[in-house]
Amino acid sequence: MAEVVTKGVGKVERTADRAEVQVSFETLGSTRDEAVRLLTARIAEVEPALGRPGVEVRSRQLTVHDNWDGRRRSGSRAMQNYVVRVDDVTGLDGLLGALVTAEPTWLNGPTWQLKDDVEAVREAQGEAVRDARRRAEGYAEALGARLGPLHRLTDGDAEAWAAESNRMMAAGFGGAPGVPPQMDQLNLEAQRIVVTVRCTAAWTLLD
Structure with a gap:
């Protein structure tokens, strides 16, 4: 046949109709305890924005480690990484504005879904x-x-x-602390x- x-x-x-954003906040301290305390204070300003309607934190990942200059310990670093899902994309501009104002070390997104x-x-x-x-x-x-x-x-x-x-x-x-970019100039x-x-x-x- x-x-x-x-x-x-x-x-x-x-x-x-859905977006995902990855954002990280990092602090340095003379000890691990100090680095974590500074990080806790920093992300305290961020958490309310992540509790907005239509926003879901998919993961929170904490990293703490010592910095080394050769064989010499030179302080500690703490980092909190977030993966955030936004189911109400009309609120995306406001969320990103709040995150940027909080001076993230790194922000990547949105990834559209x-x-x-x-x-x-x-x-x-x-x-x-x-x-x-x-x-x-x-x-x-x-x-x-x-x-x-x-x-x-x-x-x-x-x-x-x-x-x-x-x-x-x-x-x-980057740039001057407390001066976020103009969010209305980004294609969101x-x-x-x-x-x-x-x-x-x-x-x-x-x-």
């Missing part, structure tokens, strides 16, 4: 199958044959979807995410 095997691609665009990709994946799957069928019909016509029923269908990707236009904004903040609008599905289909060819 003759068959034709084609590949199909389906792409669907959606506007991101979809809260639920099921509907978009299914729509992309349908488009991928239709694309594969259009290609198969073209080959069948070129061969003077008719396209028969679907014989086999496999997912062409290890992952169901890829956020091809997913953008990450990384910002390093929710980005478009392309949900992509690929498939491979085998169709029977009829005389």
Whole structure:
């Protein structure tokens, strides 16, 4: 039985409705205890902002270690790393403004996401199958044959979807203490995410 095997691609665009931000705060002290006390005081200003509606702290990671200058100990360092998820993207500007005002050592984001990709994946799957069928019909016509029923269908990707236009904004903040950058000058609008599905289909060819 003759068959034709084609590949199909389906792409669907959606506007991101979730963002993720990574932020770190670091302090130095002559001892570990001092470094931790300074860090605790510093992040005390940050925690209220992380408790806003629609904001979820996915992880808090504390790191404390000594600094060394060759074989000589030269104080201690404490760092708190946060991974923050924002489900209400309308409040993202305010959250980032509060974080920047708190003088983070490092801030990376936002990384744009979809809260639920099921509907978009299914729509992309349908488009991928239709694309594969259009290609198969073209080959069948070129061969003077008719396209028969679907014989086999496999997912062409290890992952169901890829956020091809997913953008990450990384910002390093310096300058005078207490002077945050102008948040309204940053492009913080929710980005478009392309949900992509690929498939491979085998169709029977009829005389």
